[in-house]
Amino acid sequence: MAKNGAARDDARSQGPVKGAAARKPAKKPEELDRLIHERLRLGIVSALAVNDSLSFSDLKKLMSTTDGNLSVHARKLEEAEYIACTKSFEGRMPKTQYRLTASGRRALERYLDHMEALIRATRDR
Amino acid sequence: MTSVRPLRPPPPKDLPSLHGRAMDNLAFIRNTMEAAGSFTAVSGWGMVAIGILAVIVAVIASQVPSEAAALNVWLAAAILSPLMMIWAMVQKARAAKMPLLSGPGRKFVLSFSPPMFVGAVLTIVLYRAGFAVAIPGVWLLLYGTAVVAGGAFSVKIVPVMGLCFMAAGCIALFSPAAWNDWILGAAFGGLHIAFGIPIARSHGG
Numbered sequence: 001m002a003k004n005g006a007a008r009d010d011a012r013s014q015g016p017v018k019g020a021a022a023r024k025p026a027k028k029p030e031e032l033d034r035l036i037h038e039r040l041r042l043g044i045v046s047a048l049a050v051n052d053s054l055s056f057s058d059l060k061k062l063m064s065t066t067d068g069n070l071s072v073h074a075r076k077l078e079e080a081e082y083i084a085c086t087k088s089f090e091g092r093m094p095k096t097q098y099r100l101t102a103s104g105r106r107a108l109e110r111y112l113d114h115m116e117a118l119i120r121a122t123r124d125r
Numbered sequence: 126m127t128s129v130r131p132l133r134p135p136p137p138k139d140l141p142s143l144h145g146r147a148m149d150n151l152a153f154i155r156n157t158m159e160a161a162g163s164f165t166a167v168s169g170w171g172m173v174a175i176g177i178l179a180v181i182v183a184v185i186a187s188q189v190p191s192e193a194a195a196l197n198v199w200l201a202a203a204i205l206s207p208l209m210m211i212w213a214m215v216q217k218a219r220a221a222k223m224p225l226l227s228g229p230g231r232k233f234v235l236s237f238s239p240p241m242f243v244g245a246v247l248t249i250v251l252y253r254a255g256f257a258v259a260i261p262g263v264w265l266l267l268y269g270t271a272v273v274a275g276g277a278f279s280v281k282i283v284p285v286m287g288l289c290f291m292a293a294g295c296i297a298l299f300s301p302a303a304w305n306d307w308i309l310g311a312a313f314g315g316l317h318i319a320f321g322i323p324i325a326r327s328h329g330g
Contacts, residue, residue, distance in 0.1 A: 039153065046154045047161035054161070062161055112154065115147045122144035 033111050035080050040065060040073045045108050048083060048100035056096040074098060082107055167233070167279055169325025171213025175206045176317030183310020195306060196257055200248075202313075203264075217330045237275030240267045259298060261305040265312050266294030280328055286320040 036045050043063050048054055054062070060070050077083045082104030086097045100108075182202040186195040244267035251260050269290030276283030293312035297305060 037150075042150070042154065043157045046157040050158045050161055062157070108154075112151070115151050118147040119144060119151075122147070 032114055033107055035076065036082065036107055036111055038073070040069065041077055042111070044070075044074060044077060044098070045082060045100065045104055048098060049105060049108055053086075053097045053099040056098070059098065077104065080104075080107075167283060167324060167328075168210065168213035168217045168330060169321045169323070169328065170330055171210045171217075172317040172321030172324065174209055174213065176314045176319075176321060178202055178206060178209070179313035179317065180310055180315075183306050183314060186309075187306040192257060192302075196252070196260065199261075199264075199309060206313075220330060232278040233275040236277065237271045240271035240274060243267055244271075258302040258305070261309050262294050262296075262298030264294070265290050265297055265309070269294055280324065282320060282324060282327075286316060289316050289320075 036042050040063055044059060047059060047062055056067075056070065056074075059074070060067065063070060074083065074085070078085050080103075081101055083098050084101050086099075088095050088097070179202060182198055186198045189195050189198060244264055247263050247267070248260055251257060251263065269287045269292075272287030272290055273284045274287075276285075276287050290312055293308060293316070297308045297312075300308060
């Protein structure tokens, strides 16, 4: 279900950007990073950008989401090497810790630039 | 009748929503960062320095002959301590390349300041009313309140420290006046040092 939701969000996110690119062919905007455009993944990356690392439960509380949803989206970011995951034990309790990688930070910066460029472009019209 | 065709086509209908969505995404990123990022510019080492100063002041205040003189010694420390903390926080923020008054930082200052202002006013009122014996308890109680209020936007350990100050304030208010200097020393000295070291170690200085 989470995957379907993410897929729907991904599909929705593509629409307007393609439209914007079509309207302004002279300066084709950089393609939107669909991976972090999805709200929950964007939230994970943004939260990790201001913390050295966050645990699974920290992120879950911060994003107000379910275990399953968070783990699906975190896995996607991990596969793209935007975040790194460390698993350990605190006593007998397993602890999953996430941190943002250099490429994840660059992706967030690119995304921010992209959003700012969109705002500038639509304001100029 | 021929239809009039505008030279410039009207802007596509999705433009405002595109702009709005981009703005919404940026606001979401900013809000998430603010919620996730605890205000770490509170300087742990600054707290340790204030704690050491408080211990020294407690020793001096306990040896001066009058209550008024002891209060003056504490007042001098109360003026010096915030300056030390501001300097330490500026240094820490510079080292971390973070703005000192970012979102959480601004909230911290806004929440921390009112109880401190109330404490300053009550100090004058209590002193004029000849009730100086209550001043140390009021200081501790209101400082604790300020730390708890500001600490809501900071790392978890900060509001815990505030609660400890409030507890110390209650103890001071219901203890013999002769204990005041020692309670102030133990609270402003001991608590700042005890909480400052873990903050410095875990939150970047």
